[in-house]
Each structure stands twice: as C-alpha cells, then as structure tokens.
Amino acid sequence: MTTVKEQQVIQTEFKERMDEDELLNCMRCGFCLPTCPTYIESGFKEEHSPRGRIALMKAVVDGIIEPDEEVERSLDLCLGCRACEPVCPSGVNYGHLLEEARDIIHQNKKHSIPVKFVRNAVFNGLFPHHDRMRMATGLLGFYQRSGLQTLTRKTGFMKLLPDNLSSMEKVLPQVPTMKAMKNRPDYLAPLGTQKKRVAFFSGCLMDTMFLETNNSTTKLLQLAGCEIVIPKNQACCGALHGHSGEKASAKDLAKRNIQAFEELNVDFIITNAGGCGAFLVDYDHLLKDDDDWKDRAKAFTEKIKDISQILYELDFYKNQPLELPHQVITYQDSCHLRNVQKTSSAPRVLLQAIKGVEYREMKDADRCCGSAGIYNIVESEMSMQILDYKMTQTKATHATTIVTANPGCLLQMKLGIEREGLSDKMRAVHIVDFLLEAVGEND
Known part of the structure; x- marks a missing residue:
C-alpha cells in the first residue's frame, strides 16, 4: 500500500517522465479492445484494457487522480503482450x-520486507x-536426479502447494548437468558452405534450464550454413527487469550485451526466445x-533476428529434407515474437514444409497464453483463465503437438496439457527442437 507521500512522489515523476505525446496519441478508438486478454477475461472492464490503462496514466499525469492501489492494480494485471500495438491506427x-x-511506481513505493x-x-x-x-x-537438477522429486510426489507434499505450482513442477524440463552447463562453446563452424556469420544470444534460462533447445538452435544454424560466434561475456537480456519496474538494472544489462556483441563483425545476432528477442530489439528505446x-x-x-526468420531467409526448409511420422500439429505464437519482432509467417512456413505433418491453424493463435514471464505465478488466477481459453482452442484443432517459440509459452502450454489431463495424448515443443527432430528422421 502506497502512502500519501509516496503517491505525491510518483505523481511528480509521472509528470516528468511519462511521454505525454505518446499518451495523447491514443484516440480511444477501441481497436485494441478485442485483442486484450485481460479486458476480455475481466468481463470487459475498461480499466483492464490498453485504452483504459492509458487513460489512467494520463489522468495521473494531469493530476486528476492519484496513483493509488487501483491504478497500480490495473497496470500489474496487464500481461504486457503488446497485442494492442499492431492493431492501433495511431501506432501507440x-x-x-x-x-x-511500472518503473516509476516500483522505484518510489516502499515494498514489504519479504x-x-x-525482488x-x-x-x-x-x-x-x-x-x-x-x-x-544445478540444484533443480539435483532435486530431479537424486530421488527427492520422486519422494516429494509419493509423500503427497506437492499437494500442499497451490494447484498451478504443483502442476508446474511436473512440467519442468529435465535440466542438464552442471558439467554440460559449464562446457559451452564460443565458436561453431558451419556444416557445408558458409552463407552467413552470426552471433548467438544464448540467454540465461535458455542456456541453463533449456540448454538442449540452445543446442538444437546452434545445430540448425550450422546446417543452414552459419558460422556462429557465442560471446562468453554476454548477459541476461533484462526483459524481466524491464517489465517489472527495474529499468536501471535493465539498462546495465543492455550495456553489457552491447559491449559483448558490437565488435564481432557478424551479419546478425540470433535469438531463440521470443521474449528475449523483443527486449533486445527495444534496446534503442531503452537507451x-x-x-x-x-x-x-x-x-x-x-542485427537482432529470430532463429525461425533466418532459417526461412536462408531457405533451410527448401535445402534440408524435413520429415516426421504423421501427426497433427498447431502453432502458438509467442506474443513478443509476433507483436514486437513482427515474426509470424516464418515459423508457419517452416512447420508446413515438414513431410508427414498436418498443420492446423489454431483460432486466436496470436492471443497470449498467459505466461508472460512470471505472470503465471504472481497473477495465477487471470493466467489460468487465459490458459483455459487457449486450451479450448488447442483441443479444437485435434493436434497432438503444440509448437511454440518461447520458453515461457512452452512451459505454459505444457501446464495447460497437464491441467487438461492430456499428457498421454498431446505434447508441447519448442520449434527448433521440433525442426531438429524433422532433420533427424532423414539422417
């Protein structure tokens, strides 16, 4: 709860720091409303729409309302999926x-000690x-491999946790060993004729918990004819910080990454996580x-480019035989990959090029799945409402494989499968792992 003094400081900073021209660009036309999951799932409450949130920000700037708990609640409930941006006629x-x-509020309110x-x-x-x-x-790996995981499940300990957290524990990937996480390459030669020289942004979660997906990514890049440089001194992208009111830390991480990549003389910097890529693309705004x-x-x-986009541009799907046993698949867009990096057709072209695969487009594939970083933990109720809708659309395709392009989306869709009791009939997989499977069928 913010005090009167804190509200006064926040209001002053809103006036000084918020881009009033950008706030005024909103014409209140309502084109954003049908794209906003929280507006729909809240029962069409205006304060939980992009238009409504902008109106609240403007009212705080103008001194009409105070930046109280209701304003903060409205902003916190936003997924930050940015689906409102592509449909906005004013380009807000x-x-x-x-x-x-969010940064103004969180940097000027006194959080509780816990x-x-x-944070x-x-x-x-x-x-x-x-x-x-x-x-x-590594500690998670120890939990999984030591027998502790089996023990906690057998004793019923997981039932003491909220349903979504106990389900999340079930869908976590089998993490790599400490040795595998430490022995990471910094250079990989192309397999065949070199077409491009690229740098790979390996990320933090992607190079630890999702290490195998990073390995799949670099293997695909090699097969596509890319020489790969992977700087050791790169850092976390800063997305979690930037989205959570820790902008100063996000700027520090951005500077570390710019320094790590700027002297490499590469054609592109490749990412394989939609959320990371979108934040990297926004470094010019951040700084x-x-x-x-x-x-x-x-x-x-x-120079930022998603893995699916470069594979598409290098005709990977034409030059590399891709085949899998017959299965029905569907694709769940990563919000930030689609709405910020503007990449949506390339993944679909790649998937539809796989022989043996029947691709079915999901209704509202571009609507957020409810993951949104740590949103599914801090805003569990709304996240699960959004996920339930997503699973309804997924089941309508009768797909046995859900493909996505972001680790958060991947875990969220796995969580949806678990909640629906479909673990024996359906799976979720990252697009690069799926493409490498398709390559492997032809080895």
Missing part, C-alpha cells in the same frame, strides 16, 4: 508507456549472474536518452 507504443509507469528481499534476490542476485543461474539450475549509448544500441538492435 503501449509497451513503452507500461514499462515506464517482497523487497525476493533483490531475483533481479540483482540471480539473473545478472550466469554462474548463479547455473548453480540454481534513447543516453548520448554515449543510443547509437551503439541502435546498431545492436538492427
């Missing part, structure tokens, strides 16, 4: 407004440090007010 950069507003401890541990103590990420993942970094940030963002 809603995501930038949301991140700025919340402050958790500091996660944002400052864990994600910026690769060695600590490996250690945390726009920093004269020492804004041009360097712009040069960095111009």
Whole structure:
C-alpha cells in the first residue's frame, strides 16, 4: 500500500517522465479492445484494457487522480503482450508507456520486507549472474536426479502447494548437468558452405534450464550454413527487469550485451526466445536518452533476428529434407515474437514444409497464453483463465503437438496439457527442437 507521500512522489515523476505525446496519441478508438486478454477475461472492464490503462496514466499525469492501489492494480494485471500495438491506427507504443509507469511506481513505493528481499534476490542476485543461474539450475537438477522429486510426489507434499505450482513442477524440463552447463562453446563452424556469420544470444534460462533447445538452435544454424560466434561475456537480456519496474538494472544489462556483441563483425545476432528477442530489439528505446549509448544500441538492435526468420531467409526448409511420422500439429505464437519482432509467417512456413505433418491453424493463435514471464505465478488466477481459453482452442484443432517459440509459452502450454489431463495424448515443443527432430528422421 502506497502512502500519501509516496503517491505525491510518483505523481511528480509521472509528470516528468511519462511521454505525454505518446499518451495523447491514443484516440480511444477501441481497436485494441478485442485483442486484450485481460479486458476480455475481466468481463470487459475498461480499466483492464490498453485504452483504459492509458487513460489512467494520463489522468495521473494531469493530476486528476492519484496513483493509488487501483491504478497500480490495473497496470500489474496487464500481461504486457503488446497485442494492442499492431492493431492501433495511431501506432501507440503501449509497451513503452507500461514499462515506464511500472518503473516509476516500483522505484518510489516502499515494498514489504519479504517482497523487497525476493525482488533483490531475483533481479540483482540471480539473473545478472550466469554462474548463479547455473548453480540454481544445478540444484533443480539435483532435486530431479537424486530421488527427492520422486519422494516429494509419493509423500503427497506437492499437494500442499497451490494447484498451478504443483502442476508446474511436473512440467519442468529435465535440466542438464552442471558439467554440460559449464562446457559451452564460443565458436561453431558451419556444416557445408558458409552463407552467413552470426552471433548467438544464448540467454540465461535458455542456456541453463533449456540448454538442449540452445543446442538444437546452434545445430540448425550450422546446417543452414552459419558460422556462429557465442560471446562468453554476454548477459541476461533484462526483459524481466524491464517489465517489472527495474529499468536501471535493465539498462546495465543492455550495456553489457552491447559491449559483448558490437565488435564481432557478424551479419546478425540470433535469438531463440521470443521474449528475449523483443527486449533486445527495444534496446534503442531503452537507451534513447543516453548520448554515449543510443547509437551503439541502435546498431545492436538492427542485427537482432529470430532463429525461425533466418532459417526461412536462408531457405533451410527448401535445402534440408524435413520429415516426421504423421501427426497433427498447431502453432502458438509467442506474443513478443509476433507483436514486437513482427515474426509470424516464418515459423508457419517452416512447420508446413515438414513431410508427414498436418498443420492446423489454431483460432486466436496470436492471443497470449498467459505466461508472460512470471505472470503465471504472481497473477495465477487471470493466467489460468487465459490458459483455459487457449486450451479450448488447442483441443479444437485435434493436434497432438503444440509448437511454440518461447520458453515461457512452452512451459505454459505444457501446464495447460497437464491441467487438461492430456499428457498421454498431446505434447508441447519448442520449434527448433521440433525442426531438429524433422532433420533427424532423414539422417
């Protein structure tokens, strides 16, 4: 709960920092409303729509309302999926407004001691440090391989947790060993004729918990004719920080990554996580007010490209035989890959090129699945409502495989499968792992 003094400081900073021209760009036309999951799932409450949230921000700037708990609640309930942006006739950069507003609020309110401890541990103590990420993942690996996981399930301990958390524990991937996480390459030669020289953004969760997906990514790049450089000094992308009101930390991570990649002389910087890629693409906005970094940030963002896009551009699906046993598949868009990186057709072209696969488009495949970073943990009720709708559309396709392009989406769809009791009939898989399966059938 914010005090009167905190509200006064927040209101002052809203006036100083919020982009009033951007706020005024919203014409209140309502084109964003049908695209907003929280607006729909809240029963069409205006304050939970992009238009309504912008109106609240503008009212705080104008001093009409105070930045109280209701304003903060409205902003916190937003997924940040940015589905409102592509349909906005005025081109309002809603995501930038949301991140700025959240940063102002969280940096100027006094959090409780437990919340402050958790935020500091996660944002400052864990994600910026690769060695600590490996250690945390290693502990999870110990839990999975030591028999503790089996024991906690047999004793019924998991039933003490909320349903969504106990289900999440079931869908976590089998994590790699500490040795595998430490022995990472920094250079990989192309397999065959070289077509491009690229750098790979390996990420933090992707290079620990989802290590095999990173390995699949680099293998596909090699097969596509890419020479790959993987800088050791790269850092977390900063998306979790930027979306959660920790903008200063996000800027520090951005600068570390720009430094790590800018002297590599590569054609592109490749990502395989929609959320990470979208935040990397926004580095030029993040650092726009920093004269020492804004041009360097712009040069960095111009090289960001998703793995599916470069595979498409290099005709991977034409040059590489792709085949799998017959199965029906569908594709769940990563919100940030589609809405920010503008990549939606390339994944579909690649998937439909696989022999033996019957592709069926899901209704509202572009609607958020409800993962949104840690949203499915901190806003569990709304997240599960959104997931239930997504699973209804998924089941209508009769697909046995759901393909997606972001680790959060992947875990959320696995959670949906688990909640629906379909684990023996349906699976969720990252697109690069699925494509490598299709390559393997022809080896």
